[in-house]
Amino acid sequence: MIETIRPLNIEELRAAVAGAAERALPLEILGRGSKRDLGRPVEAQAVIDLSRLAGIRLYEPEELVLKAGAGTSMAEIEAVIAQRGQVLAFEPPDLAPLYGGAAGSGSIGGTIACNLAGPRRLKAGAARDHFLGFAAVSGRGEIFKAGGRVVKNVTGYDLPKLLAGSHGTLAVMTEVTLRVHPAPETVRTLILVGLDDARAVEAMAVALGSPHEISGAAHLPPGEAGSSAVDRIAETGTGVTALRVEGPPASVSYRVGALEAWLRRFGVPSLTLDPAESAILWREIRDVRSFAAARLDPRMPLWRLSVPPSEGPRIVAAIQAARPGARHLYDWGGGLVWLALPHAPDAHAGLVRGALQTQAGSQAGHATLIRAEASVRRAVPVFEPEAPALAALSRRVKAAFDPLSILNRGRMG
Template identity: 50%
Template sequence: MLDLAARTETPKTAEAVVELVAEAGAAGRTLTVVGGGTKRGIGDGVAADAVLSLAGLSKVIDYAPEELVLTAQPGVTVAALEKLVAAQGQMLPFEPPHLTRLLGAKGKPTLGGALAANLSGPRRIRAGAARDHFLGLQAVTGRGELIKAGGKVVKNVTGYDLAKLMAGSWGTLAVLTEVTIKVLPAARTEVTLMIFGLPDDRANAAMVAAMNAPVEVSGAAHLPLATARRAPLKGQMAVTAFRLEGFSASVAARAEHLAVALKGFGRTERLDADHSREFWVQIREVEAFAKDPRPLWRLSVPPAVGFRVGEALAGEALYDWGGGLVWLLSDAEPAHVRAAVRALGGHATLYRGDGPAFEPLAGPLAALSARVKAAFDPKGVLNPGRMAPL
């Protein structure tokens, strides 16, 4: 029998995870589930009797570059996977952010953590979010049962797509012990077109125009003047940027087309491939806000009204995803932030700061969420309080 005193358990097999979770449930104890521990500060504070670390489940089980499919245990680090697939001319298409500096974390982000939090970078407007590349899983429910779902091909789902359900559940439904994801060929090159000095509303209009142009933009972002002035960019004007990726000839032709489409917004400047990659890492990791102690919000809003976040809320913003994702530094009251974002048709998540991190659920959605939780973890063993206050 495992002693479930408040300590860290690091199982090496799925069977050991089953034993640990089952015994916790039988003993009326709770578990905090972590990978690299880099996102533990996000959420409403997990109050558990022990920590279940997945660091011991860190093997790549199968990688078939010719099939664009990779199966690994959840404790494999994102950095290790990025290096592995890059050696085959491939990439993790959802461009998972690490966010270690932003969150002041010391660990290394893991694949399981990226999927459990459904984390994606600027490329999601083109390639999709983490959940869109999550093909299959093996996991242990809060009941202590080992389950499998999905497979190793894209069109393999009959019935419920449990991979999609687990993505964004933050470890509150089941403990991932094996995951299968889709990878894609890496772009041969890239270029970023930049326009300087646009106010937020014009920048939003430019991003909408770029996304509607037939040029396959894979990143669109706007840094207002106050944000652009911050390190590491240290700009003198607001910056609006658009990334194009692919083969050299295709990128060059699309860049010319996009420059013409954006002509009404001002002159465009270009970043070459190396400087473009550096810039989008800064956007992906929200580096401009890494050292500011104020509360940091991740706001999801319809792209067409993204710029209105700056009008409705005091603070400093960084607009990603054509305005559909806004990072906001603000001392505004959480209730005011959530109400303002809700009025724009979006929702808010507090990534750094005091107070509930996730949007409170109500009505039918809250009832549905409770039924799903009861089906997978009826005793509340896994990550209690992570997504909702206890």
């Protein structure tokens, strides 16, 4: 039976990791476990559960800074800062339902470790861009800290950016410090109805290149639009292209009207969602709700493609021609493609990564296998294979933080 260790403080965590290092005992690191199936299955003989290292340690709304234990739930953090009219600007997605978990069950530590960001990433940046500092224990069993409470306090190596996206393979974070932002005063969403993928990506590029400051740009094909909880979206019976505008009410009203005129060249009907409808739609897009395990066969592999927006429709068309049952949607102005495919022992990895090759022989982006059965995730590269020079650098970084590779062994490769 695998032992589960639930430290109460950083000293207990240090002792647990140091003891594991002495025995070369591999550990699985969990915040609250909501993203346990993201990445390759971990090879572990014990589990470090950080759920007791929770709670908001410091919150200064006037200084736009928050510090919390790594095991603190995202739901708690978002509720507390919402009371003061603030948000996490990178709009972290709640991926727990993709794996059959309860909505809101993720932790702030897991969110940062996976560098997750939602639709506002194209305007506000990724999680790492709002990650100011942390306390952690390395794979050597050593306590260390990095960063500070404001960006100008960060000197030397920017370790927060290194740990964001490391999936718990470099160190075990015990607390994180983040920048928060004022919430938009209001939000509205301009919807273009009936564009195909290629024209939708073109329209999103035109909107993002306009002076009207778009904070979200996504395209839902007919099947995904039809599953929306926003009645006016579901009732269109076709694909919809969503463009979000946020800010002071007068500004938002003017910009939505100007944007609608700006996009009239595409010759399709449009409608405008009010703030409540907008909140529902962008939460669905943020969390990829139409692909949640409760709505889709959880055995269907789910891929996340990061591509140049102009390449997205070509890549999706090539994959759908080979696998007609594929489903997809676009976020980040077309730069992010979510792709669900029929079940296969290899998750169609060859097809997906082959479609990323351009006619000139270069690589058009990269693909990550976000969800698949454990046997599949053991058999294929979950993350995009690194070039030899980059892989060698990654190994040296890993050796510096975790020389015995006891932290989340195997998760990233």
